[in-house]
Amino acid sequence: MTIPLFQLLLQKVGAPRASAAEYYVQKANTQLWSHMAKYSLSNIAEGVERLRNGSLDILIADTPILDYYRAIDDGCRLQKIGDTINEDTYAVALTKGHPLKESISRVIANYTSTGLLDILQEKW
Template structure:
């Protein structure tokens, strides 16, 4: 009798385990898709650390987060030097780069870009007491600072006889101007304007006209299908009004 009871108990437990493992099995939640994004975290108002925090914010950061949410991605943003972004993409260390990166023919040889999401341009910044420089034409033979790997550096190197010094960030280039190490800085207009608005106007000003309208894009690995996916997400944000909300938040007006 005891053997029969033991047998029955064993059979019941076995069935219970089978039911738990098969018909009664709960479906496990699929892990979220992760979008690894690289940026250069000293390019306000596009990307910069929140005050008192290492967490990044800015137009670019919030835009890629919104695109990722639209597409069902968990977005992980990490900071690195601007000149390290394209090598990181090609090495597979990140999936996308958003960092106020101008779409150029040279860069398109190495990466694939999304559709443009912002139109910028270059400007010259000098000290307020520098009456001799009124435009880029007055920088021949002068000392110019720019952020390394940017179109600002490219423009600076096109100036006849100029001595060009590059820095990891545009803020560092501006500090060199403040300390008298250079005569001017060439960089992206919206970044210069933000810098001046945040206190840089105490010693510096921009001069001349905006140069060379430039379009920013999100870079992905060469020929990656991710570019089309990002375009789809961005288009949805434009349709539902979220893109305009972000643009107005960071630039004071809706995108024209």
């Protein structure tokens, strides 16, 4: 489901400042990005709180993090609407030459190839 732009511009829409979500909106639609500046957030937790207290209608943020907040939402008041804006991948960062680099890479590759990573993402 895609929400028409004119409907978004009638809503209080926010995203965390300097986040990937804000960047993607800025690239995709500068009019929406300018509108969202009125509802700028310092982080996703603030956005979830503002959804709950009614000072925000729509929160745009990373799907896995929003899925987490929906999973722990007491009373199931949070819902996901629309499509994913951009498929993105996540990474694990280590210092160069870290002794666990190879082990972590093997585990991630194994989880990916067996489908366990998808199962974990769906669960959490």
